[in-house]
Structure formats: structure tokens, C-alpha cells
Amino acid sequence: MKHIVYLLTVLALALTQSACTDQCTETRVFRRFTPITFTQAQIRQGVGTEASRTLQDPGKIYTKDGFLFINEIKQGIHIIDNRNPELPRMVSFIRIPGNGDIAVRNNILYADSYMDLVAFDISDVTNVRALKRVNNVFPSGQFNGGNWWYNPNTGDVSDQRVEYVKEEVKTNCEEDVSPTWWGGMFLAADNRSFSSAQSAAPSTGGQTANGTAGSMARFALYDNYLYTVTSQEMQLFDIQNPADPKLGNKITLGWGIETIFPYGDKLFIGSQSGMHIYDNKNPQKPERLSVFQHARVCDPVVVHGDKAYVTLRSGNTCAGFTNQLDVVDISNLLSPKLIKSYPMRNPHGLGVDFPNLFICEGAYGLKSFNAKDAQNVELQEHIEKLDAYDVIPLGKSLLLIGKDGFYQYDYSNPRKLRLMSKIPVERPNAIS
Secondary structure, three states, X not given: OHHHHHHHHHHHHHHHHHHHHOEEEEEEEEXXXXXXXXXXXXXXXXXXXXXXXXXXXXXXXXXXXXXXXEEEOOOXXXXXXXXXXXXXXXXXXXXXXXXXXXXXXXXXXXXXXXXXXEEEXXXXXXXXXXXXXXXXXXXXXXXXXXXXXXXXXXXXXXXXXXEEEEEEEEEEOXXXXXXXXXXXXXXXXXXXOOOOOOOOEOOEOOEOOEOEEOOXXXXXXXXXXXXXXXXXXXXXXXXXXXXXXXXXXXXXXXXXXXXXXEEOOEEEEEEOOEEEEEEOOOOOOOEEEEEEEOOOOEOOEEEEOOEEEEEEEOOOOOOOOOOEEEEEEOOOOOOXXXXXXXXXXXXXXXXXXXXXXXXXXXXXXXXXXXXXXXXXXXXXXXXXXXXXXXXXXXXXXXXXXXXXXXXXXXXXXXXXOEEEEEEEEOOOOOOO
């Protein structure tokens, strides 16, 4: 009996040691941040047109006259021929250091380049030309989620390069916890501020020369002005001559400003503490009418008629815990009132083509609603297997940008969206 007990003990110890030493191989993708410094000359001489490239880290989206303009965060702008929505064609890439936002009037494209505003001639989309640069108009870190700093004394910009790095790591076979640090690389959540303003009904004093932005835009066009919002201010540019933007008035808005949405002669500005409503009858000097306050969260907004649709989202940069859709009565612009709130998972950008309302739920996909009755906003469809950031509804075509690429849906039947085309993200080190 003693021999049997000893044998069982040795066998159990051997199995325990084997279980402890067994290893598995796991593939993980990390976001590696490397500090980098640009001189003023490198930034200002770094613009140019080059051959089209793949989407790698897409941000804001814009459309005009059948062409798409997709921001590659801090790198530039993809130009895509979308006149055949079933087969969009990559045309060219505008290299713009530090770019995050886009607006287009006629054949002039406006873009931020770190601290500067640059106007481009896009009449030939294969040979885009820089026309005018307005220097030192944006404060440090106000676009693209921040994390850059401009030193006016030296003219240098301190930033960080983000690379997606794929590595094979050894793990315990039963281990299922991804470390935050591995081999000196930091795994961070994507903390870009998902906020923008969709010019669903852009107004240009009777003209129809403007393009259309998503709900996350910080740029908006109205009359003879370009409006840009930073975290605390609205900077105006006089574009009576579109090719020659001139610095205009600066208006203090408050803190946590994220998006701007022009509607009629009003501006609806989303912030982390509420929706600001500005009267724009005097376009060179908008005046605040009221603020609809809410909990501290990220807050893009779109408008139709006397209703505003506001999504509230928690997250790293938003600091709050609320995830919902607020439908707000703005029939009295001096006293906006909440009609009803609807729970959401993690809403980002949104778009309205009344009665259809589309909401991006981030990692939880895209939702289509019927918003005809504000007291009973009805879910029509939920597409879950995509990571949705922002949308632009155009007639019956829905443009969607997300972390994994650009999607285009036919929403003739809003209860059953039909995928027409997709341009995927192709990162060099992504998992295949």
C-alpha cells in the first residue's frame, strides 16, 4: 500500500509541474507611442499630394459632389471617388501633418495642420495645391484628441507617433488577461474625442456650395465664414474670397467644447457639459441664446425642425458614466427642454434624415431608429459586427466611418440596411 501511495504522489506532482510549465502562444496587437518633435518648417513644408494609400487610422469624414474626404488622423486626407457607391475608388492622398478636421466650399478645402489653417485647391483631385496658410491660430492639442504641444518660442511641435505592433507572446494556457505593458510598449484605449458636427442642412446664404460633414466635426461653414471650435473657443475665418481665408473674430464658449452643427441661422455646439445654442443672424459675431445642460459626458448633436438629438457617452476623455440619447425640444431656443431619454450602450456620432435617425454605438455597432414620435423613438435595426464612429445620411445612402474602415449602406428600407461597399482598414502590423 505504501508503494501505491508514493507512486500516486509522484504522478500528481509531475502532472502539477507539467500544468505549471505548459505555455501557449498568443498574438497581440499593441499601440506603441513614440515621442517625436517637428520643426515649424517641417510642418509647413510637409504638405503635398501623393498616390492613394490604405486607411490605417481613420477619423473625420466629409463628402461633396460625389467625392469622399476621410481624415487619416494627424497624417492627412484620403480623397475617394464615390460617384458609384457600389465601387468607391481611392484617388489620392493629401499629406497634411497634424490634420484632424475638414470643410469644403466650392473647390476649396480647409484643413487644420497642427497650429495652422491651410486652404487647398482641389479642382484637380490628383494634384491638390496649397493656396493659403493662416499661421498660429489653433492652440496646442485642441484637435485629434490632443496630445501635442506647440512651443511658440521655438516653433517646434511635440507629438507622439502611434504604431500598431504585432507580437507573439508566451502565456499560461489558462491565462486570458492582456497586460497593459509588454516589452516597453503601452497598450492604451483609443481616447480620441468622438465629437463632430454634421452639416445635414448646410446654409450658405442661398448658395449650395458647401459639402457635408459628420456629426463629429469641429469645422462648419455658413455664409462667408468658416467656424472652428477648440475646447474653449470659436475661431472665425472670413472666406468671402474662399481661396484667401482671413482671421476673424474669436468667441469664448466655455470648457469642454467638442462639436459644431449649423442649422438654419443657428449654431448648435456640443460640449462635455451641455448643448450650446447660438444665434447666427450676424454671421461674423454669433451670440449665445441658451445652454441645455447635462451630466459631464461626450456630446455630439444633430438637429431637425424643432428637435435636437444629443448622444451622451462615457469614456476615457469624457469622464462621465452616462450612455443615452436625449431628444430635446428646441421650439423655444431660449429654453430648450428634454422630451425623453433613451438608454444606449456607448453612443458616438449620429445622423438624421427624418424620420430616420442613425446612431453609432462604437464597438456595439450601428443602430437605425424611427424618430417620428419623440416619445417613442423606435429601433428599426441593429448591425452589431462593426465598430461605428460617425455617419452621414445622404438621401438613401448612409456613409459610415469606424475603426475598421468605411462602410456604405442603402437605407431605402431602414429596417434592413443593405451594405453597398466597404473600404477596410489595412494596418501593416494588424492580425491577418
